[in-house]
Amino acid sequence: MGALTLIRHNAHRVDVDGHAMLMHVPTTSLFELDGVARDVYDLFRRAPAVDPDLMRAELGPRHGPDTLSECLQSFLALDILRDAEAADIPRPVVKVEEIPLSTIILNVNTGCNLACTYCYKEDLTTPAKGQKMGFQTAKASFELLLKQAHARDRVNVVFFGGEPLSNMALIREVVAYALPRAAELGKTVDFSLTTNATLLTPELVDWFDTHRFALTVSMDGPKALHDANRKTVGGKGTYDLVARNVRMLLARYRSRPVGVRVTLTRGVTDVIGIHDHLKNELGFHEVGFGPATSGPIAVFNLDQEALKRAFEDMKTLGRRYVEAACRGENIGFSNMHQLLTDIAQGTKKAVPCGAGLGMLAVDKEGELHLCHRFVGSNQPTYGNVETGIDIPKLAGFIETAQDRSAFGCKTCRIRSICAGGCYHESYARQGDPFAPVWHYCDLMRDWVDFGIESYVRIMQANPSFFRSQLEPRITRSGPAREVLQ
Template identity: 85%
Template sequence: MAYAVPRAAAEGKTVDFSLTTNATLLTEEMVDWFNTHRFALTVSMDGPKALYDRNRKTVGGKGTYDIVERKVRMLLARYTARPVGVRVTLTRGMTDVIAIHDHLKNDLGFAEVGFGPATSGPIAVFNLDDGALKRVFEDMKTLGRQYTEDACRGENVGFSNMHQLLTDIAQGTKKAVPCGAGLGMLAVDKHGDLHLCHRFVGSDEPTYGNVETGIDVPRLADFIETAQDRSAFGCKTCHIRSICAGGCYHESYARQGDAFAPVYHYCDLMRDWVDFGVEAYVRIMQANPDFFCSQLEPRMAKPGPARPAATQETAL
């Protein structure tokens, strides 16, 4: 950061910082430093103690919820620069969306809760199968209905996935590519090599330069140009193509071995989710159009919680 801020100013640019953390090593001094420099902070946390301690263990096998809860309460009491969001990874057996949201939002006090289902991670035992994924989407719609009812009354339940979906609809989003990978974002591995995003680090996919030699612009441009052409896959006739744009590159790579293929295992669910969002948008517009001005527009215009890094984050 000490390097980036003056370098950006010299180039006539602005630079912003975000951090996702499991919170275990946070100290008051760190939180105060993040506060001074207005970091967008997101905590990675998977719900109440009984769920959280199943997967989040120390090397000795003990659950870490009690440690993280103390750190989170300290963080939320101390951090004032921006709203703090929480990112939930839904894994096999850890899919109670309603209870998880209630605990993280209402018991701990996070500003927003966002969910990302794991379906193509390297450890298969954690991945959701198609049945579990469908149940997750149904639970998300249940929470989305609560979000809609509360929005009609001018209240905000802090459900990041609905925030993002309604923002895309309200702004008339028309995406040529599914996300910022290779455009606004690259990931750096321990050797300094550049990847499309953090999920491709360690994969067999090509890299796009190095921090020492710079970005391989021709190779990266070729990837982005190819990614925009989904005509071979049927996306051209899909009614949510402007919001989805084919879906997460890494999901396609992990599931089908082709980063350019659509995320077929998500297609029907995503169409249903976007249709659900359109219905919610219409209801809120009819009952309380001020909700978009008071809740969504400030979120679009001002720094807020980091977006949930959902597995299919183009429309989730």
């Protein structure tokens, strides 16, 4: 054996309550280091290169040659160690030859009856000026989904806006068409919808229940916080109406758990209070938080200090989550669910999400966008539902997105979880969908370390939590998260 060196960007150690955990960065796999592995890893962290003589001198008195050799071979197989003279290995780029869609997002109306101050939608307008999608476009969208999902047993249709309930006539038509059409091909179709809840009625709730919609409500917490940003077009707060409709929804809806998405903005960052209100007082199954950092009106965006405080508050709530999980309870914090799912499953992503690969969004003209966030933007489209996907153009985007070495992602320890971050966040903040979300990088690395600590503590106290809480959630989730393996 010649001299070996540690490939630092392929391994990351986190110590948790006496357990030395090593994350294999390329696969997000977790290993617990035993005594010999700890010593070998620590030696390579101290020395830029280790040859047999240094190995014997440093570790020979404590570990036998066979034990050391076995450990070295394990690290070599994981590409945690490499020949010190070996050339760097370029990041492999998977060629994209087809687009295996699982999800189509229909932007059914650009009109919305709210005027939320932080809304990122560039095509958003008032209800009177809203441009609604027609049935022929929606039908062609579903047929494109079926064509691209020929190898899948299950597909998903997402209704988005504006406020999608403002075009219920189209939603009903699509469901009536999609169910028997999918059945002809032996497929199951799921429906998802995000709503501001202002237009919900008992009749609509019962109809959604019958068709097993995956429903998510946009709501920002108690009255004072919610009404700060989520106002009608006329400027009136909407909490009273939304809370009343939510209570009705949660009392009647039985087919699937209902979650809520909260947007954290300047002045609306009370993570603990918001979660307690939405989960414990209103009764949502899960609460998820999304910080606003790149909205069109900068005054509402979280600056770096506010963003850091928000993440600290999310970690405080995460500790409550861990304590409850160790007791076998689930407090419904979806950000922690997702983090622990990534760690438990060993997420291995070459691109940040399914946008453009497993999922496309359609505007009223039938143009195909990377995702719903890009509808109405000045970013390129990738074909039309009538003429099909421009596969070479879309494949070029996905292949470019796989290698962000020029931005420093190659050596980031969370690259297989983050993969550079949200395309739209990068586009909105930096004008480039491939530029990493720099303002999140350190915070996300710390968040993943927190997730590793949480995972280990739950595994030590109550490993059945992952089977009882995370696996059922994965199987009942909405749009599949597509990643290149």
